[in-house]
Amino acid sequence: MNTLTDQQRREQARRRRSIGGVVAVLVVILVVGFGVNRLRDTSTDVNADPAGASDYGVSMGPDDAPHTVVIYEDFICPFCGELDAAAHDRLTELAEQGAVLVEYRPVYYLDDDYSRRAANAFKVVLDAAGPEVAIAFHHELFADQPEESGPVPDDDWLVEKAVAAGAEESAVRPGIEGGTQAEWVQAAKESAEAAGLRGTPTVLLDGEVFNDGRTVSELADNLVAEIS
Amino acid sequence: MKAWSGLVARLVVGAVWIWAGAIKLPDPAASVQAVRAYQLLPSSIVATVGQLLPVVEVVIGVCLVLGVLTRGAGVLSSLLLVAFVVGVASVWARGIEIDCGCFGGGGARAGAAAAYPWEIARDVALLALSAYVAWLPRTRLALEDRLFARPTVLTRPDPGPHPHDLTHDRGAPR
Numbered sequence: 001m002n003t004l005t006d007q008q009r010r011e012q013a014r015r016r017r018s019i020g021g022v023v024a025v026l027v028v029i030l031v032v033g034f035g036v037n038r039l040r041d042t043s044t045d046v047n048a049d050p051a052g053a054s055d056y057g058v059s060m061g062p063d064d065a066p067h068t069v070v071i072y073e074d075f076i077c078p079f080c081g082e083l084d085a086a087a088h089d090r091l092t093e094l095a096e097q098g099a100v101l102v103e104y105r106p107v108y109y110l111d112d113d114y115s116r117r118a119a120n121a122f123k124v125v126l127d128a129a130g131p132e133v134a135i136a137f138h139h140e141l142f143a144d145q146p147e148e149s150g151p152v153p154d155d156d157w158l159v160e161k162a163v164a165a166g167a168e169e170s171a172v173r174p175g176i177e178g179g180t181q182a183e184w185v186q187a188a189k190e191s192a193e194a195a196g197l198r199g200t201p202t203v204l205l206d207g208e209v210f211n212d213g214r215t216v217s218e219l220a221d222n223l224v225a226e227i228s
Numbered sequence: 229m230k231a232w233s234g235l236v237a238r239l240v241v242g243a244v245w246i247w248a249g250a251i252k253l254p255d256p257a258a259s260v261q262a263v264r265a266y267q268l269l270p271s272s273i274v275a276t277v278g279q280l281l282p283v284v285e286v287v288i289g290v291c292l293v294l295g296v297l298t299r300g301a302g303v304l305s306s307l308l309l310v311a312f313v314v315g316v317a318s319v320w321a322r323g324i325e326i327d328c329g330c331f332g333g334g335g336a337r338a339g340a341a342a343a344y345p346w347e348i349a350r351d352v353a354l355l356a357l358s359a360y361v362a363w364l365p366r367t368r369l370a371l372e373d374r375l376f377a378r379p380t381v382l383t384r385p386d387p388g389p390h391p392h393d394l395t396h397d398r399g400a401p402r
Contacts, residue, residue, distance in 0.1 A: 211275075
């Protein structure tokens with residue numbers, strides 16, 4: 001009973017052709033749209049100052065190390081805390097061996113009061129007590145990172161951490177309580193944004209954005225493996 | 229009746245897809261970041277998924293709203309929504325707090341877990357509508373009825389022994 005007339009057969013062929021045509025058009029739209037989006041994706045276009053050459057960070061390791069790593073991090077960002085916990089000790093070791101020059105660039109990226117005060121304290125400690133103490137302070141802050149949802153620690157807590165890292169209390173308390181490095185904090189943020197920073201943590205290995213890792217700890221493992 | 233409710237389902241799900249995709253199109257980097265924040269996909273394909281997803285969303289949405297390749301779009305829509313539910317459930321289970329990035333945004337956000345049940349409920353509701361569209365052989369006001377006209381059954385020489393076949397043919401699955 002399903003004998004088709006010639007006309008019906010022709011209509012069916014036409015129907016198949018038009019479905020095929022629409023599918024082809026959609027595939028072209030998908031491919032072109034994907035290609036355009038790929039070109040417009042700026043995630044890996046971070047043109048930051050090379051490691052060791054920024055006014056907004058602190059470095060460890062020799063200037064002529066075979067690899068450089070820059071880590072942009074926000075003191076309140078949980079992934080930054082995870083990254084520091086996973087990578088800091090191994091990066092320190094590699095820097096001591098001369099395998100890498102690492103620069104940490106604290107940036108107040110999230111609009112957060114603690115983040116800003118912590119970045120200010122970092123600069124105060126760096127100026128008052130030098131890079132080694134500043135790196136230790138930076139690590140202390142991440143090791144004891146407050147929850148993003150609060151409650152956030154006060155300035156006394158920041159002073160305590162600075163002292164624990166090796167700074168003189170009298171040298172850092174006024175700067176931490178007075179927010180004396182607010183301009184530096186703002187300039188660091190603007191410099192990072194001008195470089196094309198899209199978020200924190202952002203890791204640059206030898207100047208290129210390093211994203212290789214499903215999780216933060218995988219990223220840390222892969223980063224260390226690349227350097228070692 | 230079903231054909232009309234199918235139209236409503238198509239329009240609702242389609243509009244949501246267009247909205248979700250269009251809002252992400254201006255900023256592919258944010259879309260990539262939102263995908264990465266799930267910490268679920270291998271890093272080698274994160275960028276591709278983040279760049280492709282908004283385009284796919286808009287295309288599926290347009291297909292559903294216009295009623296072109298409706299059933300295929302319904303199936304794809306269902307599959308994507310299953311993937312989204314799995315994604316949100318997975319970050320929830322692992323205790324990761326992120327903006328789901330469903331309608332732009334994305335990345336870590338404190339207290340985001342409170343929204344997970346709602347996001348899953350919304351996706352499941354959209355999934356049910358998508359599956360319904362995929363299951364229906366036909367919906368009203370579909371452009372494909374004009375684009376891909378079927379051979380007219382009325383010119384059939386022998387209508388066969390069951391006259392009611394004719395009236396039900398319109399609704400038969402392809």
